[in-house]
Amino acid sequence: MASLLLSPAEQDYITRGVEKDLRADGRGNLDRREVALRVGMISQANGSARCRIGNLGVGTDVLVGIKAEVNTWAPGDPEDAGTIECSVECSPSAAQAFEGRGAEEINVELTQLLDRIFNGPQSGVDMKKLCIIPKQAYWVLHIDALVLDVKGSIADTLVWATRAALLSTKLPRVVVETITDENGEMQAEFDVVDDPEDMTLLEGAENLPIAVTFNQIGKRYVVDASDQEEAITQAKLTVAVSPKKEVCAIQKGGVLRGFPPSLLTEILQTAQRVAKEELVKFDRHYAEAKKYAESQSDEPSTGSTFLVSF
Amino acid sequence: MSANIIDRRRINGPQRSVEPLYTAEAPEPFANGRVDSRALDQVRPIFIKTGSLATQTSAAASPSGSAYYEQGKIRISCAIYGPRQGRKSNTRMGVFDCDFKYAPFSCSWKKTHIKSPDEKEIALILEQAVAPAIRLEAYPKASIDAFVTVIESDGKAATISAAVNCISAALVDAGIELYDSVAACSMALNGSQWVSDCTQIEEDAASCSLLVARMPSADEVTYVLQHGKTAPEQTDQGIQTCINSCTRVYAVICRYLQASME
Numbered sequence: 001m002a003s004l005l006l007s008p009a010e011q012d013y014i015t016r017g018v019e020k021d022l023r024a025d026g027r028g029n030l031d032r033r034e035v036a037l038r039v040g041m042i043s044q045a046n047g048s049a050r051c052r053i054g055n056l057g058v059g060t061d062v063l064v065g066i067k068a069e070v071n072t073w074a075p076g077d078p079e080d081a082g083t084i085e086c087s088v089e090c091s092p093s094a095a096q097a098f099e100g101r102g103a104e105e106i107n108v109e110l111t112q113l114l115d116r117i118f119n120g121p122q123s124g125v126d127m128k129k130l131c132i133i134p135k136q137a138y139w140v141l142h143i144d145a146l147v148l149d150v151k152g153s154i155a156d157t158l159v160w161a162t163r164a165a166l167l168s169t170k171l172p173r174v175v176v177e178t179i180t181d182e183n184g185e186m187q188a189e190f191d192v193v194d195d196p197e198d199m200t201l202l203e204g205a206e207n208l209p210i211a212v213t214f215n216q217i218g219k220r221y222v223v224d225a226s227d228q229e230e231a232i233t234q235a236k237l238t239v240a241v242s243p244k245k246e247v248c249a250i251q252k253g254g255v256l257r258g259f260p261p262s263l264l265t266e267i268l269q270t271a272q273r274v275a276k277e278e279l280v281k282f283d284r285h286y287a288e289a290k291k292y293a294e295s296q297s298d299e300p301s302t303g304s305t306f307l308v309s310f
Numbered sequence: 311m312s313a314n315i316i317d318r319r320r321i322n323g324p325q326r327s328v329e330p331l332y333t334a335e336a337p338e339p340f341a342n343g344r345v346d347s348r349a350l351d352q353v354r355p356i357f358i359k360t361g362s363l364a365t366q367t368s369a370a371a372s373p374s375g376s377a378y379y380e381q382g383k384i385r386i387s388c389a390i391y392g393p394r395q396g397r398k399s400n401t402r403m404g405v406f407d408c409d410f411k412y413a414p415f416s417c418s419w420k421k422t423h424i425k426s427p428d429e430k431e432i433a434l435i436l437e438q439a440v441a442p443a444i445r446l447e448a449y450p451k452a453s454i455d456a457f458v459t460v461i462e463s464d465g466k467a468a469t470i471s472a473a474v475n476c477i478s479a480a481l482v483d484a485g486i487e488l489y490d491s492v493a494a495c496s497m498a499l500n501g502s503q504w505v506s507d508c509t510q511i512e513e514d515a516a517s518c519s520l521l522v523a524r525m526p527s528a529d530e531v532t533y534v535l536q537h538g539k540t541a542p543e544q545t546d547q548g549i550q551t552c553i554n555s556c557t558r559v560y561a562v563i564c565r566y567l568q569a570s571m572e
């Protein structure tokens with residue numbers, strides 16, 4: 001990613017601060033910046049969330065929308081489960097480097113990261129419940145993420161927003177009936193109930209993992225790097241941990257160097273601790289966001305879009 | 311399954327095609343030991359030939375270094391072009407670029423010639439795994455390009471680790487200045503037991519796959535990738551076991567490289 005140019009003096013300042021557990025904005029090495037979270041603001045989507053991580057109202061901003069579609073089964077698709085398809089796009093408004101085809105590499109990297117964390121049994125979501133009729137029809141959840149602003153730590157913000165969106169995703173209820181057709185065979189047919197009040201949440205969504213990215217600076221590491229800290233990061237490790245303390249994905253990033261194995265083990269242990277605190281924080285923010293979403297009346301009033309109160 | 315894009319330069323097959331479903335019994339991967347009777351921590355036999363692409367018609371056209379790598383049924387060919395003029399002309403450090411491609415007949419399902427996001431991501435993975443080993447500060451304004459083609463693949467994590475090993479050998483053949491060779495190894499979790507270097511059927515039956523790339527002399531882990539869910543102690547154990555396997559793979563790579571000098 002295009003990074004800032006830091007002078008050697010600034011780099012030294014940040015590196016030495018990290019060694020003493022004191023970062024440029026006053027945080028400790030394992031502290032995260034402020035989080036703002038809103039859910040359910042896109043009425044056309046089955047689930048949506050917007051998350052911003054950063055100080056003083058400016059930070060990495062990600063908007064995630066989830067749309068559910070019914071897919072006809074074809075040989076090669078899973079027989080009794082639904083699927084999730086992820087797609088991440090970094091908007092050119094986030095950074096000049098993302099204009100035109102500049103964001104192609106990072107889009108692919110983030111899409112595959114989301115796919116690795118959320119698509120499959122490791123996400124905790126019960127994929128079998130997304131199957132409507134085995135070998136005939138199943139739900140596909142299209143997760144589309146739009147990165148609106150980048151100030152360091154994209155992967156974490158992305159996973160926070162996706163987790164919130166999946167938790168708030170509502171699927172319409174499906175009625176399946178088996179009828180006997182003219183040849184005397186049993187055929188199953190389904191009907192999607194068109195009632196906005198009659199929707200179901202995703203089963204198992206509370207088991208979704210949360211991701212923490214550790215950036216190695218000098219000999220120590222920090223959580224939730226700002227963009228200056230990312231500019232001097234030598235290597236980073238993204239770890240996804242579920243509420244049941246299982247490790248759901250690990251991915252290293254950064255081309256400058258690798259991790260000594262002892263640091264790697266230390267980071268994995270710290271990841272468990274940090275993820276536990278993160279999940280508590282997440283639940284608190286999510287409950288607030290849900291309460292806010294429900295308190296909004298159905299008619300949009302000018303000035304109450306998701307920009308103002310965010 | 312082909313994309314909906316119609317390619318006007320080639321003669322197209324049908325718009326949609328699927329591979330046939332074989333109902334004949336495939337051997338159960340972990341039922342009684344492994345299918346090819348390996349031990350649980352045994353890596354498949356490795357063969358490396360460096361300089362495999364050097365006999366081109368003109369010296370200017372041939373790559374600076376190349377390697378052909380086999381590990382069990384996995385076959386990979388890699389060519390290194392460089393150091394040559396980089397795209398950005400004023401970088402202080404060289405750039406290592408990697409291009410990864412599955413041949414359309416290499417996997418158990420047909421691939422189109424269009425690069426899928428999977429191949430693009432693996433190219434990024436290979437860059438991140440191998441770049442720490444290269445002395446990029448010795449090549450300012452230059453770029454070193456690696457082109458990896460998988461001729462036959464058998465297990466996704468195993469193919470990626472084989473590609474890392476192949477690029478390491480090719481870089482040595484190209485005479486690029488390195489801190490060390492990178493050796494990679496993969497494992498998959500079957501129940502609560504980590505199994506080394508799994509083939510495609512073994513990987514499909516496993517719940518989690520782990521890939522580790524390592525520079526033994528500098529004792530640095532240059533890449534870790536876990537796909538799937540594990541308990542935290544299992545991850546630690548898996549990474550330790552994988553690091554030990556990497557050391558053994560490294561010894562094999564070094565022996566082949568020494569033999570190629572004689």
